[in-house]
Amino acid sequence: xxxxxxxxxxxxxxxxxxxxxxxxxxxxxxxxxxxxxxxxxxxxxxxxxxxxxxxxxxxxxxxxxxxxxxxxxxxxxxxxxxxxxxxxxxxxxxx
Amino acid sequence: xxxxxxxxxxxxxxxxxxxxxxxxxxxxxxxxxxxxxxxxxxxxxxxxxxxxxxxxxxxxxxxxxxxxxxxxxxxxxxxxxxxxxxxxxxxxxxxxxxxxxxxxxxxxxxxxxxxxxxxxxxxxxxxxxxxxxxxxxxxxxxxxxxxxxxxxxxxxxxxxxxxxxxxxx
Numbered sequence: 001x002x003x004x005x006x007x008x009x010x011x012x013x014x015x016x017x018x019x020x021x022x023x024x025x026x027x028x029x030x031x032x033x034x035x036x037x038x039x040x041x042x043x044x045x046x047x048x049x050x051x052x053x054x055x056x057x058x059x060x061x062x063x064x065x066x067x068x069x070x071x072x073x074x075x076x077x078x079x080x081x082x083x084x085x086x087x088x089x090x091x092x093x094x095x
Numbered sequence: 096x097x098x099x100x101x102x103x104x105x106x107x108x109x110x111x112x113x114x115x116x117x118x119x120x121x122x123x124x125x126x127x128x129x130x131x132x133x134x135x136x137x138x139x140x141x142x143x144x145x146x147x148x149x150x151x152x153x154x155x156x157x158x159x160x161x162x163x164x165x166x167x168x169x170x171x172x173x174x175x176x177x178x179x180x181x182x183x184x185x186x187x188x189x190x191x192x193x194x195x196x197x198x199x200x201x202x203x204x205x206x207x208x209x210x211x212x213x214x215x216x217x218x219x220x221x222x223x224x225x226x227x228x229x230x231x232x233x234x235x236x237x238x239x240x241x242x243x244x245x246x247x248x249x250x251x252x253x254x255x256x257x258x259x260x261x262x263x264x
Contacts, residue, residue, distance in 0.1 A: 021155060022141075023138035023152035024153040024185065026185075026202045027153075069154075070155065083204070
């Protein structure tokens with residue numbers, strides 16, 4: 001993956017990659033919840049990427065989330081949480 | 096990478112007040128979670144600077160206005176989402192039920208692509224309607240209809256621009 005990502009420290013709960021938009025409040029809520037649950041994760045604000053990286057991000061997102069919406073969270077390159085699904089995020093990463 | 100766009104607090108405050116007045120005049124409501132609504136206002140200002148139009152903060156804009164007309168705020172999907180979920184996709188707009196605390200707002204599913212397919216299917220006109228003396232234009236934002244040669248510059252109801260009108264009949 002050649003997309004520039006940012007890292008957030010926390011407990012290792014698997015490989016967590018979050019595709020977000022810097023302008024979206026649901027994406028911000030998702031980031032805040034991951035931080036509350038102390039989850040280590042990487043993220044990309046797709047609206048801030050250059051157009052080549054954006055295309056790559058979109059095709060990665062669509063593999064897991066055909067609607068292509070934000071946020072899309074990919075866990076261990078296999079599972080996906082679509083949108084700000086608070087209950088599901090807590091269920092997967094809850095203490 | 097796009098450079099970060101900074102919008103000062105005063106600009107956000109003014110834009111928020113304008114949005115709020117326009118919303119209330121048209122019978123709509125901004126989210127009464129002030130932090131949420133003002134951050135979304137800021138996001139709209141950022142998108143306006145970045146793309147040249149205030150596209151939905153929760154959707155990735157293409158940068159090409161003609162492809163993004165449907166997601167310029169207020170988006171074409173706001174009214175249906177308000178009806179079905181009590182909030183629009185980004186939750187800038189909510190219903191009075193949510194304001195009154197009878198219902199809470201949550202993240203909702205995207206209807207954009209589903210609707211686009213539906214429009215193509217629905218655009219078949221019965222032949223007797225083609226004999227109208229004037230074409231009928233429909234505002235895709237609020238549903239306002241007018242029978243005249245061309246759509247108005249600005250929708251008199253919701254203030255959406257001319258380009259948001261479609262030929263309806």
